[in-house]
Amino acid sequence: MKTSAELPLRILTHNIRYATSSPFKGERPWSERKQLLLNELVYNTRNHDSFVCLQEVLHNQLVDVLSGLNAGQTTTDHNNRWDYIGVGRDDGHQAGEYSAIFYQPSTWKLRHWETVWLSETPDVPSKSWDAASIRIVTIGVFTHRSSGQTVLAMCTHLDDQGSRSRLEAARIILRKIEEYRSGKTYGSDLSGVFLAGDFNSQADQEAYIELTASGSPLVDSGKQGDAAAHYGNEVTWTGFGYEGQDPSRIDYILLGSGTHLKTPWTVEGYAVLANRFDDGVYNSDHRAVVVDGRLLFDTVAG
Template sequence: MRSTPSLPFRVLTHNIRYATPSPFKGERPWNERKQLLLNELHYNTRFGSDTFICLQEVLHNQIVDILTGLNSKSNSKSSSLDWAFIGVGRDDGQQAGEYAPIFYQPSVWTLQSRETVWLSETPSKPSKSWDAASTRIVTIGVFTHQKTGNTVIAMNTHLDDQGSRSRLEAARIIRSKIHEYQTGDYGGLISGSFLSGDLNSEEDQEAYQDLTGSGDLLDTFKLVEPLQQYGNTNTFTGFGYESEPAKRIDYVLLASGGNQEWRVDGYSVLANRFDDGVFNSDHRAVVADVMLLG
């Protein structure tokens, strides 16, 4: 039976909007947005070295910019970087296409294993299935917290924006992976598992209903009293000119059952535009402060 101290940590998830060469009306190019995003990441991880940063729609050049920016304040005398990441480009399993990366600090978390699963009928290779408009993936990492010994399964995804069937099937694949890890080689070691990402699914729609209605996953938004939440509710805003309404489609979900006992100490949806009028993305970041109970 697992016996480890309690562990508080933070999960920040943000669809940062890929670096398109043809911005929408109201959208600034990545070169004008990237420092605003980095400021968000720096500020929200400044005193939380146990944070996981989970991003979506990240092209390889954005990976380079973000990793460089996160490590820009690293101690130059240190032989190891402050931040590293796991994840691959969805189009070829290397650097092509969008990543769903998970950034972490190797001085805090030891990476035990990593996996990319394609959310399709052929999950071990780049592919798409059903009615998906794009290739979709989930990034999975097994991390052990060095101070407490807690082992956490971190999962990050971005589900299809067009295909209802593909979102439902993707949710089922993700739940099956959670069960696989809970009963596999790491099963006796897992302290907790979480899923972050842009599900492109509202509460009454297929993916959210499958993930949470099954009882396998709990929505951090619903585990904090409304009066104790900070910021906005909607996580998708657009760039100010879309006909699509604002909505909540980005989540941090916690796996339930087994050895996993959680407490959610904080939940927030951060602003993505300030007085300068520049959107750092068409999505807002979601931040959940969670506690794994020993």
């Protein structure tokens, strides 16, 4: 007899602002921001089955984040330790920005992962159309060790200049989701899908519209459940206070169905966290988005 069960899961996404050598007015260097950012990540993932999706991560920042998440753990103690998937977008190794997904191997078994370049040549570092920068999506298939449920996790950062490149990137991402859901790329019975990141697209612009259209398997987690219960802010990009641009909502966590067509997610909580406190230091020019979801799945009673 089939019965239903739920897997609680926290997803956090944050564009952490790359470690520039030429900070904007109002921006502090990474050496001053990193502990604030690490405190955010550690606090908001403690005692949760979590994924952390970060954008604009240079390799030295990747090392800092991984070390910070694993602070206090020994190399032989794998309980609660963190690992990551992702590559630098410029060369497919360590050059350029990562769109990294951090996870805990004791909780999630990594089954498969890949990086796809959001261009006309998706298998090699490249850019196309009107993109100002090379752009990627990091894709991972993870199986939850306790429940056996498999999740397709995706993290991306779309172009800030090219409208067409954002639209084409959204279409590439949707095609990749369909490949995984159909078993063409990885023959797994997916329980659910999520796409997290900085889309550089507001809700009335091309990438968001394409990714959340009626025919898409994805929905905006920020529009699920009771909006009155949301915690924190609405906008996710603030700048450092001197950019002369209006703050906007461009960072998202989209949730979708896996192999089966029904929507398996229930959103218990949605938050946009503060990126500045009493000390006046912005930990990034973006705010983190956090979603607490429950992934519904069927079990067979013995």
